[in-house]
Amino acid sequence: MKIRMALCGGVAALSICAGPVAAAQPQDSSDQAAALQSALDGVHEAGVPGVFAEVRDFGRTWRGASGVADVATGRPVTPDMLQRVGSTTVEPARTPMPLPPQS
Numbered sequence: 001m002k003i004r005m006a007l008c009g010g011v012a013a014l015s016i017c018a019g020p021v022a023a024a025q026p027q028d029s030s031d032q033a034a035a036l037q038s039a040l041d042g043v044h045e046a047g048v049p050g051v052f053a054e055v056r057d058f059g060r061t062w063r064g065a066s067g068v069a070d071v072a073t074g075r076p077v078t079p080d081m082l083q084r085v086g087s088t089t090v091e092p093a094r095t096p097m098p099l100p101p102q103s
Helices: 002-024 029-045
Strands: 050-057 060-070
Touching: 029 050, 029 060
Parallel strands: none
Antiparallel strands: 050 060
16 A cells, blocks of 8 residues: 555656656757656655656657665666556445435
8 A cells, every 4th residue: 555655646746846847848858868867866856765657759758767666675666667557436436325215
């Protein structure tokens, strides 16, 4: 659960940090890669143990990572890691609800 919360926090922080990066719009692709990596590093420095991201734009792909994947061992996050994505919004729809009493 802590990992999921850290990931959600990391994604939120990355989207906040990436806003100013996207607004600056560096001209050179190496500047763009440096700006994206700087955003990831900022998320890690803000307290998220590890973060990784992939950006796809017009046939180009950039991957980056910052921090650690396992705080106990110090294993670093790598850009090629996979993230399981799921949704918990369906569960309340499946929860049985008691029917009101019939009069």
